[in-house]
Amino acid sequence: MTDPVEANVSEIIPLDLALPSTGQLREVDADIFWLRMPLPFDLDHINLYLIKDGDGYAAIDTGIGTNTTELIWDQIFSEFNIRLSKIIVTHMHPDHIGMAGYLSERFKAPLYMTMSEYFVARAIVAGGRGASDWHDRDYLNKCGMSEEYINNAMSGRGGIGKVVRPIPLGFKRLNADSCISIGDYQWRIMIGRGHSPEHACLYCEDKKILISGDHVLPNISPNIGVYSTEPDANALNLYLQTLPQFKALPADTQVLPSHKLPFTGLHTRVDELIAHHQSHLATLLTHCATPKTVEQCLAVLFKRKLNPHNMFFAIAEGLAHLNYLYYEGKMSRELNSHSQWVFKAIV
Numbered sequence: 001m002t003d004p005v006e007a008n009v010s011e012i013i014p015l016d017l018a019l020p021s022t023g024q025l026r027e028v029d030a031d032i033f034w035l036r037m038p039l040p041f042d043l044d045h046i047n048l049y050l051i052k053d054g055d056g057y058a059a060i061d062t063g064i065g066t067n068t069t070e071l072i073w074d075q076i077f078s079e080f081n082i083r084l085s086k087i088i089v090t091h092m093h094p095d096h097i098g099m100a101g102y103l104s105e106r107f108k109a110p111l112y113m114t115m116s117e118y119f120v121a122r123a124i125v126a127g128g129r130g131a132s133d134w135h136d137r138d139y140l141n142k143c144g145m146s147e148e149y150i151n152n153a154m155s156g157r158g159g160i161g162k163v164v165r166p167i168p169l170g171f172k173r174l175n176a177d178s179c180i181s182i183g184d185y186q187w188r189i190m191i192g193r194g195h196s197p198e199h200a201c202l203y204c205e206d207k208k209i210l211i212s213g214d215h216v217l218p219n220i221s222p223n224i225g226v227y228s229t230e231p232d233a234n235a236l237n238l239y240l241q242t243l244p245q246f247k248a249l250p251a252d253t254q255v256l257p258s259h260k261l262p263f264t265g266l267h268t269r270v271d272e273l274i275a276h277h278q279s280h281l282a283t284l285l286t287h288c289a290t291p292k293t294v295e296q297c298l299a300v301l302f303k304r305k306l307n308p309h310n311m312f313f314a315i316a317e318g319l320a321h322l323n324y325l326y327y328e329g330k331m332s333r334e335l336n337s338h339s340q341w342v343f344k345a346i347v
């Protein structure tokens, strides 16, 4: 889930490009094409990019693994006579990796990912293999969720495999600060953390173009979550540590994000995203003047009504902010008599 953040309209400027309709390619720079795939969520689309690579194309991200996405890809391949040479996936979320297996298999093209993203994707899709759901239940209970909510959430587990096609059993590793050649250009791998474990962003110095994935988005704030797998994680700290590096790129860098519109104004956007989280942290410190569970903090962080899909991410986002304050020494965290975490601001 993502969160709306008011963009500074005078400085965050969408590139002057018409939106590509479904199955169409929009050239955003010489030999770089933008396309959109539908998503069955509130956030109803993902941006993908194709970059000319010799006589083929490198795909950056792949769309969610549904028949709809497959049909659109097939239509693109036949209409534009395109062959893929590389499948590059920024991170392991299903809208990014979903069709990687299909595309890699179809063209016998290598899959490029960072190591953490590749293996976390493999692990999540492989599922729990019958391991107990105790950790998930304990996490949701500690976050203050009701027994009814927890039972419902447990019955809906394991859906991710349905929207991720079988992941190739081998990959090529993207390393921090290494470069990948695509056509005549070099793209440097910049790692973002917090939204996912080792998210790859790609920067082309010659073109001053950043493919930012979900790490830097316009209009919306990437979800920063702490989940049941590692409930003591400090994901927000990882995110805030890996955002400022993008201010070292030129101010007029063109940013090609995974959602919403390509834009310029990268430095301003980084500042806005940091300010957005700082404002959430300040809100929580005030709200937790008296002890609160994670669940009791959600209403002050998210003004809109949360459906079950969004609730899963909202809990994780709430805990990410509360854990951050706990590790900063600004919040205490104790278990109450119901084994729920209660957070209280330290004054």
Ligand SMILES: [Zn+2]
Binding pocket: 091, 093, 195, 196, 214
């Ligand atoms: Zn993502």
